[in-house]
Amino acid sequence: MSSTVLITILSLSLLAFMSAVILYFVAQKFKVYEDPRIDEVQAVLPAANCGACGFAGCRNMAEALVRADSFDGLNCPVGGAPVMAEAARILGKVALVVDPTVAVLKCNGSPEFSPRTSAYNGASDCRIANSLYTGETDCSYGCLGNGDCERSCAFDALHMDMATGLPVISDEKCVSCGACVKACPRNLIELRKKAKKDRKIYVACSNCDKGGPARKACKVACIACGKCQKACAFNAITIENNLAYIDAVKCTFCRKCAGECPTNAIIELNFPPKKPKVEAEAEAANG
Amino acid sequence: MLKTFPIGGVHPPENKLTADIPIEYLPVPDKVIIPVSQHIGSPANPVVAKGDTVKAGQIIAAGKGFVSANIHSSVSGKVSKIDLAADSSGYRQTAVFIDVEGDDWIDTIDRSNDLVRDIKLSPEEIVKRCFESGIVGLGGATFPSHVKLTVPSGKKCDVLIINGVECEPYLTSDHRLMLERGEQILVGVTILMKALKVEKAMVGIENNKPGAIANMTRLSASFKGITVHPLKVKYPQGAEKQLVKALMHREVPSGRLPIDVGAVVHNVGTAYAVYEAVQKNKPLFERVVTVTGKSLTKPGNYMVRTGTPLIKLIEAAGGIPGNTGKIINGGPMMGKAVSNTDVPVVKGMSGVILVPLEESVREKIKPCIRCAKCVSACPLNLEPYLLMALSERSLFERAEIERITDCMECGSCSFICPAGRPLLDYIRLGKSNVIKMARQRNLK
Numbered sequence: 043m044s045s046t047v048l049i050t051i052l053s054l055s056l057l058a059f060m061s062a063v064i065l066y067f068v069a070q071k072f073k074v075y076e077d078p079r080i081d082e083v084q085a086v087l088p089a090a091n092c093g094a095c096g097f098a099g100c101r102n103m104a105e106a107l108v109r110a111d112s113f114d115g116l117n118c119p120v121g122g123a124p125v126m127a128e129a130a131r132i133l134g135k136v137a138l139v140v141d142p143t144v145a146v147l148k149c150n151g152s153p154e155f156s157p158r159t160s161a162y163n164g165a166s167d168c169r170i171a172n173s174l175y176t177g178e179t180d181c182s183y184g185c186l187g188n189g190d191c192e193r194s195c196a197f198d199a200l201h202m203d204m205a206t207g208l209p210v211i212s213d214e215k216c217v218s219c220g221a222c223v224k225a226c227p228r229n230l231i232e233l234r235k236k237a238k239k240d241r242k243i244y245v246a247c248s249n250c251d252k253g254g255p256a257r258k259a260c261k262v263a264c265i266a267c268g269k270c271q272k273a274c275a276f277n278a279i280t281i282e283n284n285l286a287y288i289d290a291v292k293c294t295f296c297r298k299c300a301g302e303c304p305t306n307a308i309i310e311l312n313f314p315p316k317k318p319k320v321e322a323e324a325e326a327a328n329g
Numbered sequence: 330m331l332k333t334f335p336i337g338g339v340h341p342p343e344n345k346l347t348a349d350i351p352i353e354y355l356p357v358p359d360k361v362i363i364p365v366s367q368h369i370g371s372p373a374n375p376v377v378a379k380g381d382t383v384k385a386g387q388i389i390a391a392g393k394g395f396v397s398a399n400i401h402s403s404v405s406g407k408v409s410k411i412d413l414a415a416d417s418s419g420y421r422q423t424a425v426f427i428d429v430e431g432d433d434w435i436d437t438i439d440r441s442n443d444l445v446r447d448i449k450l451s452p453e454e455i456v457k458r459c460f461e462s463g464i465v466g467l468g469g470a471t472f473p474s475h476v477k478l479t480v481p482s483g484k485k486c487d488v489l490i491i492n493g494v495e496c497e498p499y500l501t502s503d504h505r506l507m508l509e510r511g512e513q514i515l516v517g518v519t520i521l522m523k524a525l526k527v528e529k530a531m532v533g534i535e536n537n538k539p540g541a542i543a544n545m546t547r548l549s550a551s552f553k554g555i556t557v558h559p560l561k562v563k564y565p566q567g568a569e570k571q572l573v574k575a576l577m578h579r580e581v582p583s584g585r586l587p588i589d590v591g592a593v594v595h596n597v598g599t600a601y602a603v604y605e606a607v608q609k610n611k612p613l614f615e616r617v618v619t620v621t622g623k624s625l626t627k628p629g630n631y632m633v634r635t636g637t638p639l640i641k642l643i644e645a646a647g648g649i650p651g652n653t654g655k656i657i658n659g660g661p662m663m664g665k666a667v668s669n670t671d672v673p674v675v676k677g678m679s680g681v682i683l684v685p686l687e688e689s690v691r692e693k694i695k696p697c698i699r700c701a702k703c704v705s706a707c708p709l710n711l712e713p714y715l716l717m718a719l720s721e722r723s724l725f726e727r728a729e730i731e732r733i734t735d736c737m738e739c740g741s742c743s744f745i746c747p748a749g750r751p752l753l754d755y756i757r758l759g760k761s762n763v764i765k766m767a768r769q770r771n772l773k
Contacts, residue, residue, distance in 0.1 A: 159669070165751035
């Protein structure tokens with residue numbers, strides 16, 4: 043009896059020892075060297091795996107950062123400058139300054155401005171509605187309101203407003219990952235450079251039709267009249283395909299264009315209320 | 330035992346309200362809008378300019394490339410502008426606007442009603458004439474007919490199949506044509522046989538049209554090689570592959586065309602248009618459109634010039650009833666709702682259905698319980714519930730493996746689904762994405 047137990051213990055121990063030896067040599071033979079800095083960089087990254095950087099996930103991004111000679115073209119918009127600076131410190135490289143951006147919706151076609159001419163009763167998916175017809179309004183460029191962007195947002199930054207039928211983007215929560223930009227079948231969402239105090243001035247319209255049909259479909263459509271372009275002293279406004287576009291980099295936020303726009307297609311957000319002209323001039327004179 | 334296709338299919342209520350109403354000519358409207366793209370393939374190039382005077386039958390846009398079709402003026406008058414106009418989807422595309430003056434036709438058209446049986450043209454000339462006359466498949470797909478008549482080298486066509494099935498509920502335009510223009514259709518079939526160099530043509534007609542079957546059978550006795558075959562009623566028998574299977578017991582493989590099994594399929598409406606083009610020299614600028622609906626006061630089958638605003642056609646049928654919820658361009662199974670009644674009638678418009686509000690609202694979407702009714706209904710052996718799930722999640726590579734591009738969008742799956750799921754909506758989405766993906770891959 044006792045000998046059976048002894049033999050069992052001994053044979054199993056021997057077997058275990060031999061396996062351990064084999065495994066040790068196999069592990070040595072097939073060892074994969076992994077840069078320990080990849081783990082370090084990955085720990086710094088936001089772990090959102092959103093794909094905003096262009097890679098499948100944060101691990102891929104970390105590998106790319108470690109492998110790269112310079113950070114040119116590599117940026118994590120979610121983490122922003124602090125994260126990139128930290129990654130640069132670990133890797134002993136220089137982080138490039140990339141302006142933070144935020145998503146804006148280039149459509150303002152709520153039922154108040156853009157009358158509904160039909161009712162959509164199909165599958166609640168913008169991609170499907172877009173392939174079937176122009177949508178509930180006569181504007182074939184405007185928001186369809188089925189919320190593909192809302193479903194694509196992993197950061198809870200975008201919600202459909204039931205009253206206007208348009209998505210509302212939260213500046214605080216938006217990390218400009220670009221998921222909504224890809225989700226929108228009508229390319230209505232743009233990532234624009236963030237200005238201080240979240241100030242924004244942009245053309246909230248994507249209608250490329252001529253002035254007449256555009257205006258007929260929506261009261262706040264850009265009719266490409268060119269007034270904003272003339273008013274702009276900084277050449278920030280271009281008109282292409284019957285649509286004005288304000289370059290967020292050249293724009294100095296003087297707000298002259300918004301005052302000129304006959305259809306109120308240019309939206310200004312988060313600015314202090316405009317002072318009456320006389321007061322403003324007096325203030326300028328006082329310096 | 331009547332012939333039919335073996336796999337899948339559904340039996341929607343027929344509702345052929347206009348089957349006994351003869352074709353009526355719709356008066357020429359005072360304005361027409363003629364889109365330059367009324368077919369599958371590249372849009373035609375306008376060849377007239379603003380201010381030009383045109384006659385009915387005059388070419389106003391020339392087909393570009395092989396898969397394209399000429400567009401002809403349907404009226405006489407002055408070109409008021411060439412501009413963008415909304416089509417039935419609401420999207421704007423190039424169209425020629427003509428203000429109508431009188432009703433002059435170009436001199437070469439034989440306007441008499443005499444039947445011309447002698448075919449003078451050679452096969453090559455017939456194909457050329459079909460291209461020149463802008464003939465496209467009038468069953469609804471509007472594929473340019475001259476392409477189908479050009480048999481690719483290495484392939485052989487031995488049977489011409491004529492599609493008189495009209496399996497879509499409500500529609501009766503082909504039915505009326507077979508009753509009223511049977512002889513012309515059969516001459517058209519003979520012309521198509523000559524062009525394809527085949528000795529045999531089979532006309533397939535569903536058994537719910539006994540009048541058309543009797544008429545065509547009687548008339549076909551004096552035409553060599555043409556036989557008429559009654560078919561068991563089942564949707565979608567009018568689809569090419571299903572019809573080939575039903576009539577010839579030949580299965581068109583996945584991703585192939587009927588020509589790969591030696592068949593070419595043309596619609597009876599197309600055969601009539603071919604007759605008019607070849608024997609009467611009349612290009613395709615008018616067609617029969619069924620205007621129907623349960624609450625319509627004067628539903629009927631109307632011979633309409635292309636470019637006529639849809640509202641004129643509906644007014645002729647008694648105007649839009651108050652309880653209308655949806656106006657469908659095409660049949661109730663495959664047609665699409667129009668967003669605007671100013672859109673023009675085009676070559677592919679076989680019917681207009683005014684659906685009452687209570688019937689037009691879709692069911693509430695409930696979860697899929699994998700009952701597999703859609704799988705049994707699919708005539709192409711696909712798994713619609715799976716294709717929908719894949720498209721919904723944008724898994725297009727997998728959808729391609731599951732042969733999503735085989736889908737012909739017949740809508741049997743959406744029709745049969747007890748949970749009211751928008752199967753076809755999502756499959757269509759997936760299909761267009763897979764096609765886009767494949768095209769990009771081919772470019773590389």
